Amino acid sequence: MRETGRRRPDPSELPRFAPVVDRDTSGGRHRPPRPPRAARARRELDQRLVRVTASISALAVLIVVLLxxxxxxxxxxxxxxxxxxxxxxxxxxxxxxxxxxxxxxxxxxxxxxxxxxxxxxxxxxxxxxxxxxxxxxxxxxxxxxxxxxxxxxxxxxxxxxxxxxxxxxxxxxxxxVSTTRALGVIVGPGQTPDPAAGKASIVSVEAAYPAPGTTDAGGVIVRPGALAPALRQGGGAVYLGISVTDAEDTQAVDRILADAALTKRHVAAVVTEAKGTGAAGVHLDYGALAPARREAFTAFVQQLASVLTAGGMGLVVSVPTPAGDGTGAYDWVALTSAASALWLNAPSDPSAYYEQVEAALRARAAEGADLERVWLMLDRRSRQRADGKFAALSLRSALTLASALQAIGQGAIAPGAAVSLAGVNIESASGSGGLRWDDRARSVTFEATGGRTVWIENRFSAAFRLDLAVRYVLGGVAVAGAAQDDALPATWETVGSFISNGTVQLELPYGPYLEPRWLASDGVIENFGRGAAVWRAPQQAGTFDVTLIISDGVAFFGQRLSLGVGGGGEPAAPGPTGNR
Structure with a gap:
């Protein structure tokens, strides 16, 4: 394999990262990334003058405080x-x-x-x-x-x-002075938590949903045997997860909250099903409810919490991150007093994550909500925006999308011919610019064809999210998609640091790792850039492989394209080379 031009990082090298050393946690805020050296030198000169004024101001403030x-x-x-x-x-x-x-x-x-x-x-x-x-x-x-x-x-x-x-x-x-935090995990029906997660305080199994229709309104539908594997595994209190997944479920909850009798029936049904499944508690995730149901939902949670507590069971309520000033149907102050914990779901738009979550935490703290009962929800899945809609996808799917490649306008390839190659979703000519670090979303991102944007979730982005829980002194973290899944990123070490030490190490991915690398089984890679390259075919006939390797700063993933030289024919469809 040969490659010309400047040296690229080799996937076999030890992982590297760029540590974030400029932290200022005053008021739950971060300093911006450090400017380039020349700009920093000019700024430091100005700051010397500012520090003199600041010192005088600080002395004045201290005198006032003492008085x-x-x-x-x-x-x-x-x-x-x-x-x-x-x-x-x-x-x-x-x-x-x-x-x-x-x-x-x-x-x-x-x-x-x-x-x-x-x-x-x-x-x-x-x-x-x-x-x-x-x-x-x-x-x-x-x-x-x-x-x-x-x-x-x-x-x-x-x-x-x-x-x-x-x-x-x-x-x-x-x-x-105690730095330990609580860990919650969420798994699907019949699943168990990834052993690498360690011991969780709460294991929520998404096993139930509100009964639809009017005949059994107020009831709860539980998938048979959904909690059994988690109960057998042990290691944490297993909760019955009741959630809404579509418009029909949301309508069912709305009908329940609109009728006091149905609310009472729903409380009884939830408690009955929780006891029947052997759960230690209940986890409610009812999504975006109508703001008009605020008082009714609060009353429902208070009633349910009272009955569950009397039976020695716990209650967790998931709340959405508000996009504006209000909290809609979710009264944080009342809910933190009634429930064992609130699990704060992330906004659907990764680019608005920090703006919305930090605003919500500051506002709720000012209102008197007990943030020690609030746990940050951490989802290990990446996110894709297409046509204004957001969807989850695995790390493997995101890297597969980023490593897609093709030979441009190529039929038969003559020996020694120049073949133009492109990373379909990272080629700079299409305006995407390759993989990069998004300072606003604090994650690796790229823009794919068709106006799609992908934000990759990995240990770097997870650390920045967990840092919110550190700075706002939240009670813990709940990890969604916590079953063992090789298609999802390995973030458990980062989560474990937060749980055991109450801190996380903030790092940025090593810049050269985000640059795509082209390899060829023979011939020469020429004129490579961000997502594009030229392959100079060898002088002999045969079938040769060209590989595009990309990385999110942690994992290396590639796809291989087989090209025939001297014999004509179309190039074979690209295939994955796997995680390296």
Whole structure:
């Protein structure tokens, strides 16, 4: 095999990556990627001047903070500080919840009756902590600690600030010291989790759906024996997954929520089927419901949670990521109080993922939703957009699409002839530009023929998604498509790091790996570019193979095209060479 031009990475080399070292997790945000060296030098010169001003500003902020009382309250309804509030620090701290430590004293608050509604609280910390993370606001009442929401260290680090739905009678800032997170997995009926996933807290088996029609309205249809393999495998609490998959299922749920009697019947049916299958709990994924059903759905979940809890069973509710300001039929504050956990489904559009998910998490935290009960949903499947619609596909299918190749306008090939080759879906002349890293979607992407765009899910993109769970202190992660499947990416090591350490390593794929590589069994590859090349046929007659190898930065995948020289005939259809 011969290839001319600059050296390309060999699939046999050890994997490489480009580490993301410029991280700033303040406020749940990232710095943008570092600029080129020349631009960075100019920026650093400007930043020296900015740092002087910033240092003076930080000193001023620190002085102001030290002059504040232990508790500062801003009424978010009127943007003014209510008067008459007195804060007294307790000398002794009650026993703290497991995994938490005190970052401030516990303050008793005397709050006037006129102070009502949501507010922003600034609480003095016991010791300055300018870079503190995992800060939480808690109240203590009736011998129990209650989480109010997250808090952020203010400039200077003397205090922490957070939003609450109402001013409590007590307030303290606690810091999470336990870094472990919970793992949930979702498998299909009759499936078991991939052994590489490790031990999951919850194994949801997608085994049931709301009964359609009017005769058995309110009922639940369960696929026979769907939970049995997962129950036999053990290793986690197996939940009965009840989900909607089409318009008929959605209509069935809407009918249930529109009728109090049907809602009551549905609660009873869900509990009966969960007990009958031997499940330890229930996982509801009812998709995009009408916003008008918000109160009805909340009441349904509260009723169901009450019955399940009384029977020693758990309840998980999947919620869609809202595309706008509201949350539609899903009241996060009420649902996090009723259910064991909320599993946040990803937006259908990968290019809008971070914009929508981060906006949702910030808004719900400000409303007082308990984000420790929110788990991020991680889907191992890649995504394709075609004609404005999104569909899931496996990593293998995505790489097969990217590695498709053809000989352009070629009939009989004479010895020594030049043959134009093209990667059908990555050839730059078609405007696709090959495989590349998408900074907005934070994944490898390419544009295929027919106006299609493909976003590839792998360990790089998974790490960036999990970093959201780190920065917003979510309670865990739930992995969809968790059954063993060689067509899906190996992301379990990345997930395991998040579960055991509460952190992930952010990396970018090694740039040269994303460049396509052309190989030939004989002859010479010439003038290769991003997705196109010229093959100079050998001087002797025969059948020869040309191979296009592409990579998402982790796996190498190729397709081979057989070309006849000197004997005429059409080229054979390309075939895969497999993952290397």
């Amino acid at each position: 504040l009382p232990p508790i500062s309250i801003l009424d978010r309804g009127s943007d003014s500080a209510p008067g008459g509030i007195v804060a007294r620090a307790r000398r002794l701290q009650p026993v703290l919840p497991s995994g938490l430590e005190a970052a401030s004293a516990l303050y008793d608050l005397d709050v006037p009756a006129t102070t009502a509604g949501p507010a922003t609280l600034t609480v003095k910390l016991s010791a300055p902590a300018p870079r503190a993370t995992n800060l939480l606001l808690y109240s203590y009442d009736g011998g129990k600690w209650q989480r109010l929401g997250t808090a952020q260290s203010v400039p200077g680090g003397a205090s922490a600030r957070g939003n609450v739905a109402a001013v409590p009678s007590t307030i303290a800032v606690l810091r999470r």
